[in-house]
Structure formats: C-alpha cells, structure tokens
Amino acid sequence: MSLLEEVLVHLHDVAIGYDVPLIEDINIEVIAGDVIAVLGPSGIGKTTLLRTIAGLVRPLEGDVELAVPSRGGLGYIPQRLGLIGNLTVRDNVEMGTRVSLSRWHLPFFPVPGKQRRIAERAMEDLDILTLADQPVRILSGGQQRRVATAKTVAQRPKLVLADEFLGELDDDNVEIVMETVRQAIDAQNSAMIMVEHHEELAKEVANRIWRIKDGRLIEELVR
Amino acid sequence: MNRRLSLTVVVVLGLALLTFLNLVGDWGRLTGGMSNLGVFFRESLWPPDWSVLEPQSYPVCEARFEFTCSVAWLGMVETIKIAFVATVIGFVVALPLSVMAASNLSPFEIAVPTRILLAAMRSLPSIIWAVLFMIIFDMGTLAGICAMSFYTVGYLGKLQFESMEGIKNAPLEAAKAMGMTRTEKAWLVAIPESANQLLSHLLFMFEYNVRHGTVIGLVGAGGIGLYLNTYLKLAQYDKVVALLVVVFLVVVVIDFVSMVLRSAVTEEGDVERPSWSSLFLPAAISSTLHPTPMLKDASLKESE
Incomplete structure (x- = not known):
C-alpha cells in the first residue's frame, strides 16, 4: 500500500457472527477505488460481514474501523433493497441526497434544488427518470434494483455496501448499473464491497475478491 | 392443523365453555x-x-331542505363534527408519541414510559373521560371533544406504534447505515412504510368515534347521544x-369511504377498487359480482 492510498475500512482480528462465529481472524483493509466482490455459498456469513462493516451487527471479536463520515459516508443496499414501496421513485432517490444536508434540515421539508438535480442525474444515468413519479411498489424487481442503486449513487458515499444488488438484472442492465456505479466510485474516490453469487460476473466487475471458506476470509487478487 | 394446535384449540374452547x-x-x-x-x-x-x-317544531326551520332541521340530522352532524375534530387532534398527538413508543425507532428508556402513558390514556373508557371533562367544562361539545381526543390518543397511539414496529427491517437498516437521524428515520421510512395501516x-378510529358519539352523548357530551339519552x-x-x-x-358510508381511501396506498389498491356489495356480502359472493379487473400498471411490470 502506498502512502497516498486512502484506507476507508480496517478490520483487525475480527470475528463475526451472531451466537457462534461464522468467520474468524479477519484482517483486511479497503482502499479508495476498490471494488471488492465477496463470494461463498449461502449462509456462510457474507451478509453478516456487510452488516458488521455497516455497524448493524457488533463483531464478536476485534475492531472495525471506518474512516468515512458517520452521516452519509456509507451507502448500504440490503438484499431486500430497503426501498419505501409507498413512496415514488423520486422520493426514494432524493432520500439518498438528504444525508448530505445538515442534521437540522427537517425531513418534513423537500430537499433543496441542488440535491434534487443530483437525484435526477442519478435517475437519468440508471434509465429510470421516466418512472420518477411512480410508487416503487408497482415496479418490477429489476427496476427496483436500479432505484436502489440510483439512491446510493445520489447519496455519494465514500463506501458502498451492496448485498446481491445485481440479481434480477439482465446483461444490459448489469452493464448500465455497473457503469454508473463505477463512474460514481471514480468521481468520489470511494470504494465498494458487494456480495455476489455469480463468480464470473464478480471477476468481471471487481478488482479484488474475498472468498469465504471454512470460516475464513481468503483474499484473491483479480487485477 | 397439527396435533398440538388442535389440542390447544380444544382446551381453549373447553375452558371458555366451562367459564361460561x-x-x-x-x-x-x-x-x-x-x-x-x-x-318488547x-x-x-x-x-x-x-x-x-x-x-323540529321549534325553532322554526328556515333551511332549504327541511330534514336538516331534524333531530337525527342535527344530532348526527354534531356527532360527526365531534368525532372528526377528536380524531384529527388524537392523530396529531398520537403520531409523535407512537414514534417514541416504537421499539425499533426509539431507545428502551423512551419507549417504555411512552407506552405506559398511552396505556394510561386508553385504560379509562371515553365515557369516564367525558365525565371528568364535564366536571371541568360543564356539559356540552367541548367536554365531548376532549374526552374523545384523550381516548383516541391512547388507542390510536398503540395501533400506530405496533404498525411501525411491524415494518420491514431492510429500509430502517439502510437508513441507519446511511447515518439518518431518528426524526428522518421516523418521517421518511417508518411512517411511509406503515402508511396503509x-x-x-x-379511518377506523373516526368510525369508532362516530359510533362512540352515541355513548358519550349519554352523559351529556353533545351529539346524537344526547337525543338518544332523552328518548x-x-x-x-x-x-x-x-x-x-x-x-x-352513516357508519356504512364511512366504511365505504375508508375502503376507497385505503385502496390508494395498498398494493391491492392498484389492482382492485372496493364496491358497495363488499360491505354487505361475503368476499366469495362479492368477488363473483365484481370480478377483479386487470392489473392497472401491468405495462410497468412487463416493461422490463
């Protein structure tokens, strides 16, 4: 690691799990610009690893150090996307931009023009601008995934944690989504950790692979 | 049904019969x-x-439609007014309290005292609240509104915090990871997610308050109950x-209006609009009279 590289996440001797450890002795760093794919069979602890980094689950052992702002620094796309079905696509995407505002900007008021334009740009990039005024609950699974991605892109976080967010997307849409995410990562000098089931796709989009096997995290360098 | 469940049902029914x-x-x-x-x-x-x-014979009716001077109209309109104002006041007060009482939105030390407060407010029936407020404000509409509002806060607050606790975890987790404040999580996530409930x-509370207007009117708190009491x-x-x-x-009409309004925020509402027959007939018969129309936004679902 060169001195100029910006470390965004550092895990020291971390063990993760709920009652019993799922993965132990995790010692890893995430550098700005990284796109990391986490691979492994179902139930092995991939989602728990993301949730631990997101601060939603406490590690059983060790420390998780995040060098990102506590407000808006981390974008999280859960497996079930975390969208609000009763709100429109626009409302959901604009929600991502709210964390760039002060804590004292009351949520009862709409976001300012600058944030609205950022959200519109994200929707345009992900080809969902025409759906902006539709409630999310009526969209297809693939469209909802693009909305969740647009929300995170509009948030402009330093670290994106995405749990199988490419599922239900066809090849063309995977390309659109990954292109937009890649541009956002480059523009913000941020990083992304994504849980992925398809190994070939993971190797195509990621520069690092974390493979989870026998309760250990093994790093594989892709490029 | 498995054996253990069947046994539990038999035991509970037997106990109920013995107690009866x-x-x-x-x-x-x-x-x-x-x-x-x-x-009789x-x-x-x-x-x-x-x-x-x-x-009514006195005062002389000068209205265009004479029935608007009748006991039923005057009493019902006053009851609806009391119920409307009490439901709105109750909702406005209950909403922040229910956010404070929801265990997924507020810490334990805030949630528990708020739940105790809500329980205290609904443990007194509205008729007792009406008696208490009559002592303060004398007989009339104001005592009725206050009594209903107090009871509404306790009752609606409980229903609301339970709805908020029942929302999916993923949106709240995403909001927490993003660093949203508690107010943002409540206003932008929990309330829209549980909007249907x-x-x-x-609407149920409004309907309940209209029905209950007949009860609190009995103790002189205004509305149609006052006339019922007299008769x-x-x-x-x-x-x-x-x-x-x-x-x-009136309750049937409110029920229908409530179904139409609710259909605006439900997924089912995108598919089906309620009909009058569904108010009175069992679902199986009603659905044969009004077959479910095609999905309104089918084109969106298929567009991908």
Missing part, C-alpha cells in the same frame, strides 16, 4: 326471555318512529331505533 357455565349459574332466569323480547320488540321498538327525520387505523329516559324506544338506523347507515 360457571358465570351464568341460574339458567332458570332465561325461561320466557325470548317471548319477553318479542313483546313488537310493542316498543317496531316500527321505528321516523319523525326523528322531520323538522396508519391510514386504516385513522331512552322518555321510553320512546321506537325513536331510539330510528336514530340507531341512522347511525348504522
């Missing part, structure tokens, strides 16, 4: 009860006295029945 038999000790009192009811129904209740829909509970005291039961039919029809 134990509570009713003297079955002899039921002798002739049904015939007594028949006599024929001689005092039926037919209803529809003069309650005619204008919140609206449903709000009961004068043993004019045929007029009581006529007023109760009016209350029933």
Whole structure:
C-alpha cells in the first residue's frame, strides 16, 4: 500500500457472527477505488460481514474501523433493497441526497434544488427518470434494483455496501448499473464491497475478491 | 392443523365453555326471555318512529331542505363534527408519541414510559373521560371533544406504534447505515412504510368515534347521544331505533369511504377498487359480482 492510498475500512482480528462465529481472524483493509466482490455459498456469513462493516451487527471479536463520515459516508443496499414501496421513485432517490444536508434540515421539508438535480442525474444515468413519479411498489424487481442503486449513487458515499444488488438484472442492465456505479466510485474516490453469487460476473466487475471458506476470509487478487 | 394446535384449540374452547357455565349459574332466569323480547320488540321498538327525520317544531326551520332541521340530522352532524375534530387532534398527538413508543425507532428508556402513558390514556373508557371533562367544562361539545381526543390518543397511539414496529427491517437498516437521524428515520421510512395501516387505523378510529358519539352523548357530551339519552329516559324506544338506523347507515358510508381511501396506498389498491356489495356480502359472493379487473400498471411490470 502506498502512502497516498486512502484506507476507508480496517478490520483487525475480527470475528463475526451472531451466537457462534461464522468467520474468524479477519484482517483486511479497503482502499479508495476498490471494488471488492465477496463470494461463498449461502449462509456462510457474507451478509453478516456487510452488516458488521455497516455497524448493524457488533463483531464478536476485534475492531472495525471506518474512516468515512458517520452521516452519509456509507451507502448500504440490503438484499431486500430497503426501498419505501409507498413512496415514488423520486422520493426514494432524493432520500439518498438528504444525508448530505445538515442534521437540522427537517425531513418534513423537500430537499433543496441542488440535491434534487443530483437525484435526477442519478435517475437519468440508471434509465429510470421516466418512472420518477411512480410508487416503487408497482415496479418490477429489476427496476427496483436500479432505484436502489440510483439512491446510493445520489447519496455519494465514500463506501458502498451492496448485498446481491445485481440479481434480477439482465446483461444490459448489469452493464448500465455497473457503469454508473463505477463512474460514481471514480468521481468520489470511494470504494465498494458487494456480495455476489455469480463468480464470473464478480471477476468481471471487481478488482479484488474475498472468498469465504471454512470460516475464513481468503483474499484473491483479480487485477 | 397439527396435533398440538388442535389440542390447544380444544382446551381453549373447553375452558371458555366451562367459564361460561360457571358465570351464568341460574339458567332458570332465561325461561320466557325470548317471548319477553318479542313483546318488547313488537310493542316498543317496531316500527321505528321516523319523525326523528322531520323538522323540529321549534325553532322554526328556515333551511332549504327541511330534514336538516331534524333531530337525527342535527344530532348526527354534531356527532360527526365531534368525532372528526377528536380524531384529527388524537392523530396529531398520537403520531409523535407512537414514534417514541416504537421499539425499533426509539431507545428502551423512551419507549417504555411512552407506552405506559398511552396505556394510561386508553385504560379509562371515553365515557369516564367525558365525565371528568364535564366536571371541568360543564356539559356540552367541548367536554365531548376532549374526552374523545384523550381516548383516541391512547388507542390510536398503540395501533400506530405496533404498525411501525411491524415494518420491514431492510429500509430502517439502510437508513441507519446511511447515518439518518431518528426524526428522518421516523418521517421518511417508518411512517411511509406503515402508511396503509396508519391510514386504516385513522379511518377506523373516526368510525369508532362516530359510533362512540352515541355513548358519550349519554352523559351529556353533545351529539346524537344526547337525543338518544332523552328518548331512552322518555321510553320512546321506537325513536331510539330510528336514530340507531341512522347511525348504522352513516357508519356504512364511512366504511365505504375508508375502503376507497385505503385502496390508494395498498398494493391491492392498484389492482382492485372496493364496491358497495363488499360491505354487505361475503368476499366469495362479492368477488363473483365484481370480478377483479386487470392489473392497472401491468405495462410497468412487463416493461422490463
């Protein structure tokens, strides 16, 4: 690691799990610009690893150090996307931009023009601008995934944690989504950790692979 | 149904039956009860006295439609007004309290005292609140509004915090990871996510308050209950029945309006709009009369 590289996440001797450890002795760093794919069979602890980094689950052992702002620094796309079905696509995407505002900007008021334009740009990039005024609950699974991605892109976080967010997307849409995410990562000098089931796709989009096997995290360098 | 569940159902039903038999000790009192009811129904209740829909003799009615000077109209309109104001006040106060009481939105030390406060507010029935407020404000509409509002806060607050606790975890986790404040999580995530239930509970509460207006009116807190009380005291039961039919029809209309409003925020609402028949007929019969239309936004679902 060169001195100029910006470390965004550092895990020291971390063990993760709920009652019993799922993965132990995790010692890893995430550098700005990284796109990391986490691979492994179902139930092995991939989602728990993301949730631990997101601060939603406490590690059983060790420390998780995040060098990102506590407000808006981390974008999280859960497996079930975390969208609000009763709100429109626009409302959901604009929600991502709210964390760039002060804590004292009351949520009862709409976001300012600058944030609205950022959200519109994200929707345009992900080809969902025409759906902006539709409630999310009526969209297809693939469209909802693009909305969740647009929300995170509009948030402009330093670290994106995405749990199988490419599922239900066809090849063309995977390309659109990954292109937009890649541009956002480059523009913000941020990083992304994504849980992925398809190994070939993971190797195509990621520069690092974390493979989870026998309760250990093994790093594989892709490029 | 598995064996353990069947056994539990049998035990609970058996216990209920034993308790019932134990509570009713003297079955002899039921002798002739049904015939007594028949006599009371024929001689005092039926037919209803529809003069309650005619204008009162004093003050002289100057309205364009005379029935708007009738006891039923005046009483019902006042009851609806009291119920409307009390439901709105109750909702506005209950919403922040329910956010504070929801365990997924507030810490334990805030949630528990708020739940105790809500429990205290609904543990007194609205008729007792009405008596207390009558002591403060004297008989009339203000006491009725205050009594209903207090009870609404306690009752609606509980329904609302339970709805908020029942929302999916993923949106809240995403909001927490993003660094949203508690107010943002409540306003932008929990309230819209549970909007259907919140609206449903709000409309139910309005309907409940309209029905309950007849009860708190009995203690002088205004509305149609005041007239019911008068007719009961004068043993004019045929007029009581006529007023109760009016209350029933108003409740049916509110129920229909509530179904239409709720359909705006439900996924099912994108598919199906309610019909009048669904209010009175079982679902199986109603659905044959009004077959479910095609999915309104089918084109969106298929566009991908």
